[in-house]
Amino acid sequence: MIPITHFLVVSACIFCIGLYAVISKRNAIMILVGIELMINAAILNLVAFGRYDKADYGGQVFALFAIVLAAAAVAVGLSIILMTYRKYKTINPDQITDLRD
């Protein structure tokens, strides 16, 4: 049986990759991909810990719930990117600095 530590390490690695992508990518799509990676790392954690809840499968259920939510969030994110592109004619977050003071 694979110990839980392995799951957690893989999950952490995926989270870090996602985080890296979110912080450093110059393309909003890739940032969205990074976010998906981070969600998936969390889902992996839910599934991994779900092993200790054999009676209710709470972890499994939450994982499924989170996957649905992530899908919805991706749809919303993509539409935001689309609107952003329409407005700024770019999806490079470095060039969108309206939040500046």
Added chain:
Amino acid sequence: MTNLLHISPIYASLAVLLFPLAAFLYQALRGKQDQSGIVGLLAILLSTAASAFFVFFPIWQQAPVEASVSWFTVGKHTFSAGILLNNLTVLMQLLVCIIALPVHIYSRVYMKGDPGIHRYWMYLSLFCFAMLALCVANNLLLMYVFWELVGFASYLLIGFWFTKDAAVQANKKAFIVNRIGDIGFLIGIALVYAHMGTLNLSELFGKQSPLFEQIPLWHTERWMSYAGLAFFVGAMAKSAQFPLHVWLPDAMEGPTSVSSLIHAATMVAAGVFLLATVFPLFNESILLVIAIIGTITALTASYFALAQQDIKKVLAFSTISQLGFMVVAVGIGAWNAAIFHLVTHAFFKCLLFLCAGAIIHEMAHAIPAAAKVDPQDMRNMGGLRRFMPYTFILMVIASLALAGFPLTSGFLSKDSIIIAAFEWAVERGGAYLIIPVVLVVVSFLTAFYIGRMIFKVFFGKPKLWSDEKVTVFHEAPKGMLIPMAFLGLCSLFFVFSFNPISHQNAALMQGLTLLTGFQPIDSLHMFIPIVLITGSAIGWWLGYRWYVQGKYPFQENNAWVQHVQKQAYINEFYQLIIVRSTLYLSRGLYWFDHYIVDGLTNGAASVTRAIGRISAWIDRNLVDGLVNLVAQTSYYAGHLLRWVQNGRLQNYMGFAFTMVLFGILYLVLR
């Protein structure tokens, strides 16, 4: 009709002096546009008419008239400015008018074509105004104002040809020497005011005044005599008395018509007029000083006149000498004789100068411009009587009057002075007799030098023209001859007295009465004129022998003649002692001022400047530095923090994660 002609003498007198003032202002405003001088001439003509008919005749031998308005107030004392008309002042005013009128007419021809003629008319009108006002001022302070104005006009006219260095030097000299006298006058005014509390002439010397009765003012007597002395110093400068006479010969640098009016007939007489006005101030000892100074002046001036080569210088010295006579007359107490001589002298001296001017005028025209010959030098003249017969006759009349020959006005007035002097001296006896004796000698010298002038100018052969039929030289124009003829007429006896040998019957002498007379000595009235006439005749005869017949006894450069010609080196003496020492003193004072006074100030200034520089450095670098440091620091801090707010989402997120990381690290490491 009589009402129409009846004008108050005060207003008439005011008009007399306002006409020339108006002419002056008109000429000053018009400037070069009016060169004819017709306005000035008209003004003096009106003044003369007004002075004669509306001032002189109503006032002469009548009660004095006075009018004044308040001028200014100092403390509780109000000074008034006004007009005082009595026998003396109306006589003086009329005299100035009558002398000024022919001079104006004469000037129209004499000054014709001069580039600065508009200034000439302006100055002449200013002078006339000042002199006419001086005569009738009722207040010593007002008199002083016009006294200064007269001096100033004289300064302007002496320096009329201001491009000539000699003229500039001469007017400077006249002005400075007159300053000495003006200080005397001012001190006199101050003393009189301090002790009498008024400067009004009628209050000072009128019938109510203690001075009128010759009552000694015990507590102020000494100061009043100092005041008298101070007034005499004033008169000395203006009337060119001995130590201060040096300006008058130099003043001949002005136009001759000016010399005639100002420096012979009227202005120089102002000093004598002043002495006559303040006469009650003088006590015995002051009068003696005045008489001695006058005698010295008369003697030295006639002595200097003996060897002058410049025709105007001879006349200038004769003026000084005659002024000396007048001052002696004041000094012996016979100020009426002084005024009488002043009046007669004004006519014949004015005439002498106008004749000299005519000669100089013709000489200057006849001498070719290229030949550098002085037209005023008598050595270049000679034989002019053939060319200028009328001028010759007139000048001889004037010279005879000056020398005091009978039938002339000069005889009357000069004899009146000398006889009065003898009577005065005989009353006192002893050394006092020197004064009249000197006056007699001066009369002889006068006859000699004026004879010398006539002979050198009109007799002999022309020096510059070998051909006697020269046509370049001719008689003076009519515009000059007519005023000269008028003055010539006035130089004769009948204008003043119908009796040609007795001065006592002269109308003028009767108008000016003395308070104290002398013991008349009848024998003198016979004896003195005979002595004087004999002496004068000898003088003329000697002159004729020496200068016409050519029996001149001296070498050309005789030391004695040189000494006389250089005026006994008085000018050089003044130059050496007074002018040089003054210059040295002022140079010393300049040094003191420049190095000590200014040095102290400058030292203090540079010390202050250094302190200022140090405190400026401290201010800039320490105080401002601190403030700037704080400001810069906050600026850089702000600048640094501003970079965080760059609007990039990913950066914000990065920061957020970093902070979360720090939080986790904190939780882990706690």
